[in-house]
Amino acid sequence: MRTITLCSGKGGVGKTLLATSLGRIIQRQEKCNVLLVDLDLSVRGLTLLAFQNKYELDQLPFSLTDYFYLEDGDQPELLHALHKGLVQNNSNGEESQEITVQATAGSPTYERLDGLFIIPSSTENERPDWTPLHHLELNETIDKLGKFYEFATSSLPVDYVIFDTQAGLGSLSLAATTLSDMNLIVLEEDDISWRTALNAFxxxxxxxxxxxxxxxxxxxxxxxxxxxxxxxxxxxxxSFLPPVPFDAWVQKLFAHATITVLENGFEGSDFFKQVESRVWQELAVILGVRQRATENSPRSSWWRG
Ligand SMILES: Nc1ncnc2c1ncn2[C@@H]1O[C@H](COP(=O)(O)OP(=O)(O)O)[C@@H](O)[C@H]1O
Ligand SMILES: [Mg+2]
Structure with missing residues (x-):
């Protein structure tokens, strides 16, 4: 199993979009189960993207916010509910890329696409009061997140876990890095973004x-x-990965309907192909799941796309 954390110093740099795209790419290329976890308890971009049906979201038995609010003694019950939810929903590797979100509207599921499981940061319709969680003590957070991680990955056969985090490296983001094989510090061409990325590193x-x-x-x-x-x-x-170009189409897409990122057509988009052929190509080599393309291959010159 491999674990990747996306984090950043500055917000709005594309962590959620990249985390979701990478989740889809990895699931598709490696034909495996991928668990995406929304650790951004404040903005909860991944949750809003993946769970458009408020009723359905409300029915899910587990969220990270609930889990972190609970005292240690009460956590096993919630983890048990997560286990049940994940096991029930595991369609176990059917190859169809039909969109589960639409097919099962009304029946709550963590599996948003075949093999792509998403754990929400919160199941409440309104933005939860997460301020008490903002000052989580680091050691306690590492411990609690570690328990969740162990539980989730033993409930479901997952090959990849991807943590999408909150900008600015709070204790949850830092805790995620301690569970990861690889941390992707996302940045934009912007002075503050660069400087905060360096600090994060x-x-x-x-x-x-x-x-x-x-x-x-x-x-x-x-x-x-x-x-x-x-x-x-x-x-x-x-330590830079191949960069992802600015894409006006994807920016427009996010302005209207983020769910599109989980729909079939997104795989055919230029953005998806860029992330797949540049970023994943290089990540897969670093993670040891692919060999580097030979010098003669057009893919070896990844940085120019
Ligand atoms: N490569 C890109 N080209 C153009 N816009 C992008 C690109 N990547 C992300 N965006 C836009 O940036 C905004 C923030 O993306 P998001 O994934 O929510 O960032 P974060 O999770 O870091 O806050 C969205 O409007 C998204 O469409
Ligand atoms: Mg985000």
Whole structure:
């Protein structure tokens, strides 16, 4: 099993869109179960994207907000409910890419597409009061998130876990990095975004070194201009993954209906193909699930797309 955390210093850089796209790409390419977890208790972008039906969301037995609010002694019951929910919903690897969201409208499920499971940050229709959770103590958060992680991944045969986090590295985001093989620090071409990404990189490294965890961090520049695409090969030496170009179509899409990211047509979009052929191509090599393309292959020059 492999675990990836998407985080950032600054908000709005594309973590949720990239996490969801990568989840779909990995599920499709590796034909496996992928668990996407919404750790952004404040904005809960992934939850809003994946659970458009408020009634359906309300019926789900488990959310991260509920889990983190509970005292230790009350958690097993909630985890048990999660286990039941995940096991019930596991269609176990049918290859059809039919959209589960629409097919099962009305019956609550964590499985939003075949093999793609999404755990919501909150099941309430209104934005929950998460302020008490904002100051979660780091060691306690690492412990609690670790228990959730162990429980979820032993309830369901998952090959990949992807954490989508809140901007600015709160204790939940930091805790996620301690469970990860790889942290993707997403940034835009913007001074504040770059500087906060660098701080995030250092903070994550210091924590993981102290706890003797082996996660590796990479920068992932998103929404980049053609001039940065041209310069991107130089950044490779500084732990940068292939950058993702600015895409006006995807920006417009998010302005109207984020659910489209889980629909069939999204796989044919230029954005999806860019993330698949550039980012996943490189990530898969780093994670050891693919071999690097040979020098003669057009894919070896990933940084120019
Ligand atoms: N490559 C891209 N090109 C254009 N717009 C993008 C790109 N990636 C993300 N966006 C837009 O940026 C906004 C924030 O994306 P989101 O995934 O919610 O970011 P975050 O989770 O980091 O806050 C959305 O409107 C989204 O459509
Ligand atoms: Mg987000």
């Amino acid at each position: 250092m903070e994550i490294s210091t924590l993981n070194k102290r706890l003797q965890r082996k996660s590796h961090s990479y920068f992932l520049a998103n929404k980049v201009s053609s001039s940065m695409l041209d310069a991107a090969d130089k950044l490779k030496a500084f």
